[in-house]
Amino acid sequence: MNTAGHSEATERQGLELTPFRGLRYDPDRVGSLAAVTSPPYDVVVRPDGLHHLQAADPHNIVRLILPQAPTPEARNAQAAATLTRWRAEGILTADPEPGLYVYEQRDGEGLLQRGVIGTLRVSDPSEQVVLPHEDVMPHLVADRADLMRATSANLEPLLLTYRGDSTTTTAGVVERTAEKPPLLATTTEDGYRHRLWSITDPTDLTTVTTDLARHQALIADGHHRWATYRRLRAEHPSPSPWDHGLVLLVDTARYPLRVRAIHRLLHQLPVPDALTALKGRFRVRRLDTSLPQALSALAEAAEESNAYLLAGDGTFHLVDRPDPDLLARTVPADRPAAWRTLDATVLHATLLDHIWHLPEDSPAHIAYIHDTAATVEKAEQDGGTAVLMHPVREELVRDLARQGVTMPRKSTSFGPKPASGLVLRVLDL
Known part of the structure; x- marks a missing residue:
């Protein structure tokens, strides 16, 4: 060879x-x-x-x-x-x-x-x-x-x-x-x-x-x-x-x-401010429950629409059902539908860029953490917002890669x- x-x-x-x-x-x-x-x-x-x-x-x-x-x-x-x-x-x-x-x-x-x-x-x-x-x-x-x-x-x-x-x-x-x-x-x-x-x-x-x-x-x-x-x-x-x-x-x-999600820690965005910016744009529900139960609710919601868990204020907030018009305005239309509907795509294009106005390349604003509990704990410690993600399927990842389409950074955690x-x-x- x-x-x-x-x-x-x-x-x-x-x-x-x-x-x-x-x-x-x-x-x-x-x-x-x-x-x-x-x-x-x-x-x-x-x-x-x-x-x-x-x-x-x-x-x-x-x-x-x-x-x-x-x-x-x-x-x-x-x-x-x-x-x-x-x-x-x-x-x-x-x-x-x-x-x-x-x-x-x-x-x-x-x-x-x-x-x-x-x-x-x-x-x-x-x-x-x-x-x-x-x-x-x-x-x-x-x-x-x-x-x-x-x-x-x-x-x-x-x-x-x-x-x-x-x-x-x-x-x-x-x-x-x-x-x-x-x-x-x-x-x-x-x-x-x-x-x-x-x-x-x-x-x-x-x-x-x-x-x-x-x-x-x-x-x-x-x-x-x-x-x-x-x-x-x-x-x-x-x-x-x-x-x-x-x-x-x-x-x-x-x-x-195993395919797991990589979560986001938003250092300079308190949970109340994050939630206020979502009004009228996403459905938001408060979940006074344990982390495993909150993740189960996230998994169920993710089967129907883009969904996220926000944490950092001592409880969990399930964010789902984004306004379709909002997605049409904020998500780039020049990629396959499988890419446009990814949770990571909507997070970066719609939430981070359009709603929360956070620079995704800035370590001062965003940290990427693999461990779910650690993300929540650090958000509670520094007054920021943890954004917990639901994982994607390996087949979808491989499909997009073969098409030459890259997902938003830190979208998946294989292990x-x-x-x-x-x-x-x-x-x-």
Whole structure:
């Protein structure tokens, strides 16, 4: 299989996954593998979750993916120095030979997910090999690019999905590998059990890479990191290590992902002001109930129209049934109907832009939080408004992506997401 860089004018067919020498924690040099892992950088709830992870172990991966210093330059320099020091001290050590990695996650409710971690050739959008489904925020791409340049590393894999079929041979290699003793096994505090194996046998590697070359992938989690890979690839003459980026590929025909919503925290908009602006434009009902019951009401309402839960004042407010004329005036008409009726589309085009007049790119005004309870709690703490969303179906996401239509940023949360800190990629290996 050809893994040359992007300057080569050969016809590309599909995913080009390459073995690499993973950098992993030495379990004898850290308190526990669970204590040095972290959720992906954009899932960590700040500052509470960040402080908790930093306190869990002095070598927690969060010190690399979310370094803390007064300026961006100082943060990135600190991450680079920390990575260099941990490698020199043997905290992080490189596996002896290149390989792909089988990664497994299980929870206590019967979920089992397995996928393959490797370095993927960074393709151009025109090739339609890797399909994004969400827009990105330029300042976040710039931030991740600065960190990757400073560390010369891919510190955490992004999550891609593909749809296998009856001829897919990767599944056999994955299942057979998972019957062997793992390189590592740990259970994180969220109850997920993680196991990792390496694939180094040349026949198995060829089987996987040849099979994946027939497929395209959907970005499930990591749009900003994929955009960062593309930016860094463009900056470096090919061939170079920047032609590839670290990914986890999951066959969702075999291991379906869970799709959850990503919620919004509106920092400078109190709930009473948010509700006042909705009068005559949406139906609003107060729900004096628990969070699970309120989410059930949201799910029921979302079957009939766009629907949201507002919180932050000690109760919940179900917002649904928008005025059709309002939607006709505010939602762009140049996209497919499936896009125009998305809750995220109406939230951004109608609520944020037209009614509440909030700049969606401004961290001072809007935070994107994956955890539902944490979103409500932080809104109550800082006097803002939590906007809780109902998730969309994976089939709809994939359909729009194949049409080349991107959803509003932070529209979906696929999971379970890979834990950060189990295997890293440094570009000098």
